Structures are given as structure tokens and as C-alpha cells.
Amino acid sequence: MAAGAEISEPAADALWEDKQRRVITDIGNGIEIDESAQTRGVSSIPDIYARPLTFQGALSSEKHPLRDRIVQEWKGLLSLLALHSVKPDLGKLQISPVQFNDEKFCRALVNLAPKPIELQSNGTTYAWTDILIIKFGDIAIGAMSPATLVYTSADYNRKLKDLRGFSLKDSEGYLRPPLKYEGLEYVGKWLEDFLDKFNRIAQTNDTPSQGHIYIGDINRLLADWLKEIKQELGLAQDKIIQSNKVKVAEEMPEAIRRNPPAFLSRYEIYQHILTPLVEGDVDSERTKSDYSLSMSRNKSGYLENKSGYKEVVVITPSLLSQNKTLWDGLTPRELGDDTHSLVSKFFNEESGAFINNINLKNHDSIWIRPELYFLTDSLLKNKTDDDILNTSESFLNGNETEFILPFRKEILYFFTPDDIQEKLKPRFVKTDEKVIFSFFLPLIDGQRVEIKKTFRTAKSGLQKGEGEIVEVEVPVLEIFPDYLGDFWCQYFMLCSNIDTFKIAPLNFAEHITVSQKEQKIETNQDRERAEIIRISGYNSFPEAVSINSANRGNQAYGLVLLSRNPDVEGKQFTGKSIVGVDLGTSNTNIYRYSNENTKRWVFSFSKYVRSILNSDPQSQGGNSVKKEKSKREKITRAFFVPTEDQHLPIPTLLRIFKAGITKDILLDQFIYFPSEPEYPNYVFTDIKWHEDTTNMIAFIRSTIFLVIVDLLQNRTGKIEFRCTYPKSYSDDKVRAMKRAWTEALENFVHVAEDGDKEIPEGKFIWVEKRRFDEYQGFYNITTKDNGKIVINTRPSFTTEGIAAGEYFSSDQINNDGTSPANKEDGALCLDVGGGTTDYSIWFDSKIRLDASVKLAGKQIANLLKNNSRVRALLFTNESAAALNEVKDDSLLFFSRLNFVLRKEEKLIASNLSSNAGSVEIAWLRRILAIEFGALSFYAAHLCLAVDEFLDSGLSKRAKENIFKLHWGGNAAKFINWIDYGRYEQDGIASQFLDGIFANTIYEKSIGSRAFLPLKIGQIQSPGHKDEASGGIVVMEKVSGPDEQSSGSARSLILIDDDVETKGRLEGLVLGERINVSGRKFEHYEVIGKNDFFNETRSLFENTELVQLERFISLINRVGRSTGLFPEGAQINLSLEEKLSIKQRVKNELAKQAQKGPDERDVEPVIILEVKYLLDILSHKMK
Known part of the structure; x- marks a missing residue:
């Protein structure tokens, strides 16, 4: 209306009299027609009386030409009011009251209003001027009316027709009630409730002035509609419509209750019309979609630390064609009849949060296209004729080793590896040109939908929607150790070809931490890079490994699903082992004592290193076998651990990728296991004697790690360590070594508060505080599924000489009846190692002297370093060349020589014999005779000192018995070289050493001190380098970490008795x-x-x-x-x-x-x- 329009007011409401023409003329003259009005058109809503009256006329007259459409719209509008709170696509409904101010125009409209209608039996009348506008978004589609309850606006359909996703409309945009599959039963339930309440509230007497005509018409329309709904639903008229999914709300929506118009509190019928359906009181797990995925678990919120998606709606054309509930009452046909066009129109991504205008995020849900969401666009296979996957991994991977499962990691959000195998049943079907991969997805309604994807090679011509078969060089992919149990909290992976692949372990348990370090090796011949990955946390063994592209935008290639080792799953810990460790200058040896048996250790890497991919081909075909095998051996030894078993002793070598950084096992440092004499420049050799004990501590930690992995893999329940050290160690060095062992063992275990799954760095065993007990250094760890582990964190210690004496005197080791050391009447034991020779003299079954000298293998190695002619005669050309390369670097030379001596022992013996006449070999034999003669010479001096200490007790017994010198240690094998590689009891070396010893101990210049045993024997060890480690495990008494000598029993319980040292010669x-x-x-x-x-x-x-x-x-x-x-x-x-x-x-x-x-x-x-x-x-x- 134009500002200041003059309009006469009627004398009484709805009374026009003779002023009718003038008033209408005044209204017409007051209408303002401007450019904006022309643009937006003329709406019928301002005609607030004509539209509801004509709507009521058409609705009540069966002969009215528009009645069918008006009834349809009326039902549609009531349906919208009923459904808008349970069907998200109808959620934009708004109710807005019309406010009349005191201007003349408004007063005129109020005066022109029809008389109120008495709708309620309590006499409440409903005024035509109490108007509530019904809007959908910004479209005004109707209003409330006393005569018909609701009515539609005149031209809303033009806007509603083009509104995408609004289902309650016909082809022209007019409102309509829902079809059977669109929630008709919901409307029926609301209608039953409203009709019952309407009849209880409404005015139903026959007095003409009381509006009974309106009530009758409304009642009849409602009743007829309810009858039609029951017929459509196939329900008897006397039956109540049951739908547990929805119920009628107890009150109007909050948006209305928050700021209601004053008149609404009187209008109970309006209140019930405005009270919609809400979700029913059913199980909270009820899904909103019949196409929801039936999940075995839900880890979809793992990365964001949320609870994950409540529902995942699976979208395929075949499912949509079933026309079941897509989301909360919405069916596919409400969006369109062509299911394929629905997919392209509404679901054209791999996943989404909107179905039409319904935001699934509000319900923590998504929809997915499974062939896009769960599957990759690439299918990996070996570029050779060999398989890509190791046969041992086929069980959980579709029983197929030719291809990697083309799953993306998202599949593991909802299914465990076992579920994927058993429920999804992945399968490959191969033809000449293509591979069809298929699997089944279980839905919440019990049906299983098959998902398929075709893969081809690029040259065969990819079609839309197909994936590509990609042939690759298979990378090295190893996991170490294999699964040990939920209590074990550190696993490691090695990945090669990191320029091509990005490989990651997957574990969705809480508090799992993944760390990785890229390392590289550069030599004159090779340049290799690899990534070492650590997975830490309680129960941290990976469920799968994801393989992605490193150079195609992190494109997903597939998954390898990992089973858990059935040999350890649930198996109980039993038995006990005593572990003896001899950390030597050149070699380290380990012995074990268990089940009354002693044996040298073997690191069974083939058992607890798990090779995932077939980088070492298992099929015999083509030239790939040799090539790939050498690659795998080179990569694993250089960066990780070997995959072949390693028999001890092993060289004492430590791999440190970056000098000075030894914090993390395998990531930074680890024991190096050579397969050839040339070592990379990051391998350190001077472990035992270096003033800086950092590398020694790192080597000890790595040794403990390997030993415990082995024992736990075999389910050994009680573990005790015993360690040897040379007598020549300084007091500071001894303390540092003991402290390193004890701290490494104590730090091996993490005792967690209840419910705490965080794992500090460097811990390998997790145990709840309530399952842990510690007594005098014994850690008692009760695991969840495997029983108890007991680890003595305070190792026992003794010198290498004492341990060697126990070794030589043990009947368990020397079981031929003649060679065991006679500890009762006197025996002398020598352990000739790389850096020291350790002596022990025994009498009356007690240790009487324990000494150590630095005359050992190092001096012999130095002599060989200075004589290239001898090296050429003894070693293969390859080994001689490797030694020549480092002849100016003593540490590297000694280390390489140690490897060559072990590898070519038999060849060396043969070369010594075949070159017996050589001047160089003669020189070598003499030098060896001088060194071992010196050791025998000093041994005689030790015996003289001990005999005086024992008041001639040793000499008295020796004159009546055979006095034996027992030679052990790795360097003692050089004695054999004096006899051209084969030691004999009456050979040259034995005679020579006998002569030196006898003439020294029987030197006449010392008078009565001199003595001569009845017979002297030179006994070579049955297992060189076994003496210290083997001897300590069979000892009856060994000292604890804080004791100076012997003092703990062989059992796992330490004895704190004072150590007797009075009977031993010191100095x-x-x-x-x-x-x-x-x-x-x-x-x-x-x-x-x-x-x-x-x-x-x-x-x-x-x-x-x-x-x-x-x-x-x-x-x-x-x-x-x-x-x-x-x-x-x-x-x-x-x-x-x-x-x-x-x-x-x-x-x-x-x-x-x-x-x-x-x-x-x-x-x-x-x-x-x-x-x-x-x-x-x-x-x-x-």
C-alpha cells in the first residue's frame, strides 16, 4: 500500500452496507504498483480472507472442479506438518505468526474479517485474524484457517516445482501426501492420534451458530483420509497403525514454543496440528537407513579420536532399485525413478554427507560408493612371473599371492582382517585380459551385496570405472619380530624401494605410535635407501600393511592383511632358561641352560622375522630368483636384521646409522650380522674396549632384545641372564658394564597404571600394575592370555677365566670321561679371546686364581695385517683383497679378519698344509709359537704363585696327577695352525707348549718352589668361544651385579650370602x-x-x-x-x-x-x- 492511503473503516465487522463500493475503490487506489512489484508478481497471500474461503469452498463441495487437487494439497500440507521433524529433507518448515499493527489498513482488514468460528467444545472461538503462515525455507506455502485447519497459498507451486529434493509434491509442484514407500504409515499414525484428539476437543453439538458444519466437514475429511491410508497399507479398519520408528511428540517444536503468539495458547486444535512426529522410543542402535553397513567394528573416527560414523549408507544402483528406506523414511523414488541417474545426480563421489538436502553429518553418518570408497584404482602384481605376496600370507588375503588385495585402508575401519576373509570373502577371477575382484558387504537388514571391480593392463584399454593392473618391482617388506602377544609393545618394519612405495603399518588400537626413519647407505659400489618403521604401544602388532604410491600423489595400491602367529596366540609361558653372554672383543657368544641341557644359541630369524612380500622369489623361474634374493639379503642385513638363522658366536659389531646416535634399537643402532668381509662404513668394531661405553651399552641392549624375543617366541617363562667380563677390565669399566646390563633389563618393562595404554619410548613389555610384582630384581609379569613371565633384572657376573674353568670342568659339556678339568686336584684354564687371555687356576674344587692379560688374538691379527704374503697364501683371493683394502685401519682389518677366519676355517687348514714348505708359513708358525709359548710361560708363573699361596698344596697333587692346561677362546684355534691346521694331543704344538710350561715351572734356580707334575696335558676346547658363555650357565654360584665374585645360585632366586674370597690369590x-x-x-x-x-x-x-x-x-x-x-x-x-x-x-x-x-x-x-x-x-x- 502507498504511504498515507485513505481507507474508510466499516461500522461493524464484516458489514459493508452502502459503503462497499467506496471502500473497495479506496483500497484499489491505495495499492502501489512499482517496478519491484512487477518483478516479484502479485501474491495471493495478502488476500487473507478470499483464499481460505475459496479453499474451504472447494474442499467442502464435491462438485467443485478443483476439489481433487485442493484435497490433495490439504493432505500434503498436513503431511508436511506431521513429517517435518522425522524426515530431514522436510526439515526447513517454519511457522510464522502475522502481526497486525494499528495502521488504518490493518484496522480495515481486521474489520473485514469473517466472524470467528467456535471449534472447541469449551466455547473457544478461532479468529480469522489469528494467522500462522506456513513456510518451507523462504517459500510461503500456506497458513492456518478456522474453516479447514490449513490451506495453501495460491501460487507456491511455481517455486516448489523447481525445488530439488522436496518429495511431497506432484509434477506441477503442488503439495501431495506421501506414497506408501515415502512414509505413509508415519502420516497414518499421526492422523490417528490427531483425529482422536480433534474429536475430543472439537465442538460437535448441532446448534447452527456454533460452527458444527465446519467441524463435521473437517472430521469427515480426516476420517476418509485415514480409511484410505489403511487400505493402502493393507490394514484392517479396526486395526491401529503400528510404527515403532516414530511417535507423536508430546509438545510443539521448540522453535514455536520459544516465542509463541499469544493466541496459540487458547487454540488447542492448532497446537495439535503443529505437534509433529518424532523418532520413536526404540533401540538407540536402530538405523535410519535400510542400506546401512553391518559393521564388525567401528574405527572410522580413529584419526580424529572420535567415536566414528554411526551409520554408513551403502549406495549401489541395485540397492537403490529396491526402493527401501534410504535415510529416515526417505526412499530413492522420492528423489527419482531412474536409479542409475540417481547415482550420478546425488552420489557422484566416493562418499558424502548429503542425501539431497539432508546433512548426514548431523547424525555422524555418511554414504559411500563401495567400489570407490573401499577399492583402489590399481591392482599390484610382480613384474616377473613370480608372485608378489609370500605364500605364508595367502590365508587372509583372498588365498591369492599373485596380487595385492585392492582394498583401501577404510575397509579396516569396519572389518577386522579375519572378518574380511570370512564375511567379505574377497575373490579374484582371472581371464587373459582382465581380473575381476569381488567381495560381499553385509547390510544391517541381513542382505549381502556383491561389489565388483574390473582391472586391466593399460595397454589392453581401460574402460570407465575400471582399475589398472600395475606391474612393479617387489620391494623388501619385513616385520620383526613376528607377533609375540598383546603384552609386547614394539614391532619394526623394513621397507625398500621408498622412491616408489609409501608403506605404512595399520593398527587402530588406542595409543599406538608409529615412528619412522629413512636411512641410506652409500659406497663406491652401492647406494641404497630404506625406511625403518617402529610401531609402539600395547597390542601394537599391525593388522595390515597399506601400500601406497610414493610418486603418484600417495595413491592407494592396496592392503596386505596380517594374521597373528598361531604358535604363540594363547600359548602359555613355561620352563626357564639361564642365558650366558660372553661379549668378546672380536666375537660374542651366548649359551643357554634349560631342561638340564646346555647348548649354544641360535638366533632363529627365519622363525621370528616375517617376510611379507615375495622379494626373495619362492618360485623357480627366470633370472629373478638370484637377483631378488641378493637384493633382499643385502637390504635386510644392511638396514635391519638378517632373515636367515644366525649361529653363534657372532662378530661383535654394531651398526650405527648416524655416529653418536644410539637411542633407539633398530631405528638408530643394532647388532650387525655380516655376510661378507667388507663392512659398511657405519659398522663399528671397537665395542668392548673403547673408553666411551656408549656403543657397548647399545650392543648390550640389542643383545637383550634379541634374546628375550627368542625366549618369548618359544614361550619360555623364566629368564635369567649371566654375563662374563675380562679380569683386566678396570673397576670403572666393570661397574659401567654391570650397570648397562641391569638398567637395560629394568627399562625393558613398562608397568602401567590401570587403564593406561601409553608406552614410554624404549619399553618392550607392557604390564598392568595390578598384574606386576617385583622382588629383589625379579620382575613377575602376569600377561592377559599367556600366563606369567619372570625376568631377573639383576644379572649375575663372573670373569671370563672363572667361567672358562666351569666350562672345562662340566660333565654336561665334556662328556668323553677324560677331558674335563680336574678342579679338585688342580687345573689351569685359558680363554684366549680377541683382546685378552683370561686365566683361572682351580684346586680343591675352588677357584684359586683369576687373572687376565692383554696378549691374545689382537697381536696375531696385527702380525697378519703386516704380512700380505701370508694372507695371499691362506685366504681366498676375495678375502685377501678385502683385507688389503683396510690394512692401514687396524680396527677394520681385525674385524674383517675375524669374519674371514670363521668363514674359511677349513680352507685355511688345507692351505697351511699345502704350503708347509713356504718361508711365510714357517714365519707365521714361529710367531704363533712365541705368543702361545708366552701364555704357557706365564701360566707356569701363575701356578708357582698359587702353589706358594696354598702352601705347596698344588705341587703335591700335581706330582701325583696329570696337570692339564685347557685352551679355549676363539683365538686359541690359532694353536692349530702350528700343527698346520689340525691340533693333535701329541703334535708339535702340544709338545712345544708342554716344554715351555714344564721348564718354567721346574726352573731349578727357584729352588724348592719348583715342581714337576706327573704329566702335563694341553687340551683344546670342544667348542672354541663357548667357554665363557657356556661355563657361566652351568656354574653353581655366580655373583650378582653388586657383588665382587661368586655368590648366587643357579636358580632364579639370588642368594645374598657373603662371598668367600679368602681362598683366592689376589694381585x-x-x-x-x-x-x-x-x-x-x-x-x-x-x-x-x-x-x-x-x-x-x-x-x-x-x-x-x-x-x-x-x-x-x-x-x-x-x-x-x-x-x-x-x-x-x-x-x-x-x-x-x-x-x-x-x-x-x-x-x-x-x-x-x-x-x-x-x-x-x-x-x-x-x-x-x-x-x-x-x-x-x-x-x-x-
Whole structure:
């Protein structure tokens, strides 16, 4: 209306009289026609009386030409009011009251209104001016009316017709009630309730003035409609419509209740019309869609730490054609009749949150196209004729090894690997040109829908919707260890070809942490890169491995589903093992004692390393076998662990990818297992003796890790470690070594508070606090499914010499009846290792002396390093060349030599024999005779000292028995070389060593101290390098980590009795006549190592070289008798050389004086002299 329009008001409501024409003229003149009005058209809604009256006329008159359409619209509008709260696509309904102000136009409209209608039996009348507009979005589609309850606007259909997704309309856009499959039963339930309430509230008497005509018409229309609905539903008229999915709300929607018009509180019928259906009181698990996925689990919220999707609606053309409930009463036909066009129109992505205008996010749900959402666009296969998957992995992977399952990781959000195999039943069907992959998806209504996808090679011509078969070079993919149980909380993966593939472990348990490090190796010959991945957390073994492209935008290639090792799943821990570890300079050995048996350890990597992909082809075909096998061996050894079993002893080598960083096992550092003499430059060799103990600690941690993995894999329940160390270790070194073992074991276990699944770094076993108990270092761990594990975190320790004595005297090891050491009447044991030789002397079945010297394999290796001609004669060309490469690097040379000696032991023995006449071999045999002669020479001095300590007890027994020297340790095998590679009891080496020992212990110049055993025997070990590790596991008593010598029983319970040391000779047996601070000491005397020093000053004056000259004399004389040192090969030292040796001894002791008392490493003087002698002779004799 134009501003200021003058309109006369009628004298009484609805009374026009003779002013009718003038009033209408005034209204007409007051209408403002402008450009905007022309654009938006003329709406009939402002004609607030004409439209409801004409609507009522058409609705009540059966002869009215528009009645059918008006009845349809009336039913449609009531249906909309009933359904808008339970059908999300109808959720935009709004109810808006019309407010009349006090302007003349409004007063005129109020005065023109028809008289109110008395609809309620309590006399409440419904005014025509109390108007509630019904809108859908911004479309005004109707209003409330006293005569018909509701009516539609005149032209709403033009806008509604083009409104996408609104289902309650006909082809022209007019409202209509729902069809049977569109929620008709819901409307019927609402109508039953409303009709009942309407009849109880409405005015039904026959007084003409009371509006009974309107009531009758409405009642009749409602009753007829309800009858039609029951007929459509196939329900008897006397039956109540049952639908548990919905119910009539108890009150109007909150949007109306929040700000209702004042008149609404009086109008009970309007209130009931505005009270819609809501979800019924049924199981909260009820789905809104008949196409919802029947999930075995729900991990879809894993990445965002949410509960996941409540429903996943599966969309396929075949499912849509069933026309079941798509979402909350909405059916596919409400969106359109052509199911294929529905897919392209409404579901053209792999997943989505909207169905038409229904936002599934509001219900934490999505829809998916399974062939896009669950399947990849690529099918991987080996580019050779070999399979891509190892046969051991076929069970959970469709019983197929030629292809990788083309699943995306999303499939695991809803199904476990076992469910995928058993319920989804993945299957490959192969033809010449294509592969059809299929699987079944279970739906909530019990049906199973088959999903298929065709894959072809690109050259065969891909069609729309098909995937590509991609042929690839198979990467190395290993998992270590294989599944151990839910309590084990660290697993590792190795992945090669990282420029092509991005491989990731999948585990959806809580608090799983994945860490990865890319490492690379660069040499003159090779350049390799690999990724090492650690999966940490309680129950962290991967369910699957996802394989993606590293260079195609992280495109998904597929999954390998992983089963859990049935050999350990649920199997109980039983039995116990004592583990003896001898960490040597060159080699490390481990023994075990269990079930009354002792045996050398084998790391069964073939059992607990799991190869996923067939990078080492299992089929014999083509040239791929050799090529791929070498690749896999190279990658696993270089970056990870070997996949073949490793028999101990093993070289003491540590792989450190980045120097100085040893924090994380396998990611940063691990034991290196060589397969060839050339080691990468990141392999460290000086583990045992380096002043910085970092690498030693790392090696110990890795050793513990491997041993415990092995024992737990075999379900050993009780574990005790025992460790050896050389007597020559400084006190500080001993403490550092003991501390490293104890801390590594204590840190192996994480004790968690109840419900805490967080795993700190470096922990490998998880246990709840309520399932854990600790007593004197024994960790008692009760697992959930496998029983109890007991780990003694306080290892027992002893010296290598003592352990070797136990080894040689053990009937379990030396079972031939003649060779065991006679610990009762006297025996001497030598463990000749890479860095030290450890002595132990036994008498009355007790250890009487325990000593260590640094004259061992290192000196022999140094001699070989300086003589290339000998290396050429003994070793293969390949090995000799490998040694020549590092002849200027002592540590690398010694390490490579150690590997060559183990690998070519039999060949070396043959070459020694075949080159017996060679000058170089003769030189080598003499050098070996000098070193082992020196060890025998010093052994005699030790026996003399012990005999005096025992008041001649040792000599008395020795004169009546055979006194045996038991030679063990890896370097003791060099004695065999003196006999051309094969040791014999009466051979040259044995005779030579007998002669040196006898002539030293029976030296007449020492008078009554001298003695000669009844017989002397030189016994070689039945298993070189087994002595220390094998001996400690059979010991009856071993010291704990805080004890100085023996003191714990073989069982797992430590005994805290005081250790008896009174019966043992302590101190340094000199082996040479020396002068210290004005006093002369004889060669058989014993001195404390710190007696050489006064604080930081050396008190040592000189050595007289008496025993060295005696030793050289014995070498010459005994050597001549055995043929080792014939005329012309005798040893002679010049005065200059003697003075050099004397000065070097003095300098060494002065150097030791500068160290702290616990750091000093004081050697017997005769041993220093012999080492300096060997330096001189190695240059003179080569």
C-alpha cells in the first residue's frame, strides 16, 4: 500500500452496507504498483480472507472442479506438518505468526474479517485474524484457517516445482501426501492420534451458530483420509497403525514454543496440528537407513579420536532399485525413478554427507560408493612371473599371492582382517585380459551385496570405472619380530624401494605410535635407501600393511592383511632358561641352560622375522630368483636384521646409522650380522674396549632384545641372564658394564597404571600394575592370555677365566670321561679371546686364581695385517683383497679378519698344509709359537704363585696327577695352525707348549718352589668361544651385579650370602724380576696393581729382563727340539732392542700412573715385554 492511503473503516465487522463500493475503490487506489512489484508478481497471500474461503469452498463441495487437487494439497500440507521433524529433507518448515499493527489498513482488514468460528467444545472461538503462515525455507506455502485447519497459498507451486529434493509434491509442484514407500504409515499414525484428539476437543453439538458444519466437514475429511491410508497399507479398519520408528511428540517444536503468539495458547486444535512426529522410543542402535553397513567394528573416527560414523549408507544402483528406506523414511523414488541417474545426480563421489538436502553429518553418518570408497584404482602384481605376496600370507588375503588385495585402508575401519576373509570373502577371477575382484558387504537388514571391480593392463584399454593392473618391482617388506602377544609393545618394519612405495603399518588400537626413519647407505659400489618403521604401544602388532604410491600423489595400491602367529596366540609361558653372554672383543657368544641341557644359541630369524612380500622369489623361474634374493639379503642385513638363522658366536659389531646416535634399537643402532668381509662404513668394531661405553651399552641392549624375543617366541617363562667380563677390565669399566646390563633389563618393562595404554619410548613389555610384582630384581609379569613371565633384572657376573674353568670342568659339556678339568686336584684354564687371555687356576674344587692379560688374538691379527704374503697364501683371493683394502685401519682389518677366519676355517687348514714348505708359513708358525709359548710361560708363573699361596698344596697333587692346561677362546684355534691346521694331543704344538710350561715351572734356580707334575696335558676346547658363555650357565654360584665374585645360585632366586674370597690369590703375578721404589721383586711374587704408584707418580724403576731372556732361551731350545726353530731361526735380541723393551715397559707404567686408581689397567711385566718382543720380531722375521 502507498504511504498515507485513505481507507474508510466499516461500522461493524464484516458489514459493508452502502459503503462497499467506496471502500473497495479506496483500497484499489491505495495499492502501489512499482517496478519491484512487477518483478516479484502479485501474491495471493495478502488476500487473507478470499483464499481460505475459496479453499474451504472447494474442499467442502464435491462438485467443485478443483476439489481433487485442493484435497490433495490439504493432505500434503498436513503431511508436511506431521513429517517435518522425522524426515530431514522436510526439515526447513517454519511457522510464522502475522502481526497486525494499528495502521488504518490493518484496522480495515481486521474489520473485514469473517466472524470467528467456535471449534472447541469449551466455547473457544478461532479468529480469522489469528494467522500462522506456513513456510518451507523462504517459500510461503500456506497458513492456518478456522474453516479447514490449513490451506495453501495460491501460487507456491511455481517455486516448489523447481525445488530439488522436496518429495511431497506432484509434477506441477503442488503439495501431495506421501506414497506408501515415502512414509505413509508415519502420516497414518499421526492422523490417528490427531483425529482422536480433534474429536475430543472439537465442538460437535448441532446448534447452527456454533460452527458444527465446519467441524463435521473437517472430521469427515480426516476420517476418509485415514480409511484410505489403511487400505493402502493393507490394514484392517479396526486395526491401529503400528510404527515403532516414530511417535507423536508430546509438545510443539521448540522453535514455536520459544516465542509463541499469544493466541496459540487458547487454540488447542492448532497446537495439535503443529505437534509433529518424532523418532520413536526404540533401540538407540536402530538405523535410519535400510542400506546401512553391518559393521564388525567401528574405527572410522580413529584419526580424529572420535567415536566414528554411526551409520554408513551403502549406495549401489541395485540397492537403490529396491526402493527401501534410504535415510529416515526417505526412499530413492522420492528423489527419482531412474536409479542409475540417481547415482550420478546425488552420489557422484566416493562418499558424502548429503542425501539431497539432508546433512548426514548431523547424525555422524555418511554414504559411500563401495567400489570407490573401499577399492583402489590399481591392482599390484610382480613384474616377473613370480608372485608378489609370500605364500605364508595367502590365508587372509583372498588365498591369492599373485596380487595385492585392492582394498583401501577404510575397509579396516569396519572389518577386522579375519572378518574380511570370512564375511567379505574377497575373490579374484582371472581371464587373459582382465581380473575381476569381488567381495560381499553385509547390510544391517541381513542382505549381502556383491561389489565388483574390473582391472586391466593399460595397454589392453581401460574402460570407465575400471582399475589398472600395475606391474612393479617387489620391494623388501619385513616385520620383526613376528607377533609375540598383546603384552609386547614394539614391532619394526623394513621397507625398500621408498622412491616408489609409501608403506605404512595399520593398527587402530588406542595409543599406538608409529615412528619412522629413512636411512641410506652409500659406497663406491652401492647406494641404497630404506625406511625403518617402529610401531609402539600395547597390542601394537599391525593388522595390515597399506601400500601406497610414493610418486603418484600417495595413491592407494592396496592392503596386505596380517594374521597373528598361531604358535604363540594363547600359548602359555613355561620352563626357564639361564642365558650366558660372553661379549668378546672380536666375537660374542651366548649359551643357554634349560631342561638340564646346555647348548649354544641360535638366533632363529627365519622363525621370528616375517617376510611379507615375495622379494626373495619362492618360485623357480627366470633370472629373478638370484637377483631378488641378493637384493633382499643385502637390504635386510644392511638396514635391519638378517632373515636367515644366525649361529653363534657372532662378530661383535654394531651398526650405527648416524655416529653418536644410539637411542633407539633398530631405528638408530643394532647388532650387525655380516655376510661378507667388507663392512659398511657405519659398522663399528671397537665395542668392548673403547673408553666411551656408549656403543657397548647399545650392543648390550640389542643383545637383550634379541634374546628375550627368542625366549618369548618359544614361550619360555623364566629368564635369567649371566654375563662374563675380562679380569683386566678396570673397576670403572666393570661397574659401567654391570650397570648397562641391569638398567637395560629394568627399562625393558613398562608397568602401567590401570587403564593406561601409553608406552614410554624404549619399553618392550607392557604390564598392568595390578598384574606386576617385583622382588629383589625379579620382575613377575602376569600377561592377559599367556600366563606369567619372570625376568631377573639383576644379572649375575663372573670373569671370563672363572667361567672358562666351569666350562672345562662340566660333565654336561665334556662328556668323553677324560677331558674335563680336574678342579679338585688342580687345573689351569685359558680363554684366549680377541683382546685378552683370561686365566683361572682351580684346586680343591675352588677357584684359586683369576687373572687376565692383554696378549691374545689382537697381536696375531696385527702380525697378519703386516704380512700380505701370508694372507695371499691362506685366504681366498676375495678375502685377501678385502683385507688389503683396510690394512692401514687396524680396527677394520681385525674385524674383517675375524669374519674371514670363521668363514674359511677349513680352507685355511688345507692351505697351511699345502704350503708347509713356504718361508711365510714357517714365519707365521714361529710367531704363533712365541705368543702361545708366552701364555704357557706365564701360566707356569701363575701356578708357582698359587702353589706358594696354598702352601705347596698344588705341587703335591700335581706330582701325583696329570696337570692339564685347557685352551679355549676363539683365538686359541690359532694353536692349530702350528700343527698346520689340525691340533693333535701329541703334535708339535702340544709338545712345544708342554716344554715351555714344564721348564718354567721346574726352573731349578727357584729352588724348592719348583715342581714337576706327573704329566702335563694341553687340551683344546670342544667348542672354541663357548667357554665363557657356556661355563657361566652351568656354574653353581655366580655373583650378582653388586657383588665382587661368586655368590648366587643357579636358580632364579639370588642368594645374598657373603662371598668367600679368602681362598683366592689376589694381585698381579709379575712374571719378571723388577725394581719398584728401591725394592727388588722376583718373577713369582705378587703385587697389588696400585703398589706401582704413589698417587699420580710411578714408583717403577726398571725391569731386569731376566725372565724374558729365560723365555727366549726356552723358545730356542724347545723350538729346536720340536723343529719349530731350527738352526738359523733362533731368536736373538740386540742390546739396543733390550733397552727399547725396558724403556717401553717403564713408559707404560708411567702412563698408567696418570689415571685414577679405578681406571688403571696394569699388565704383568712379562706380558708387556713379550708384546714388545713380538713387535720387534714381526718386522725382523717377515
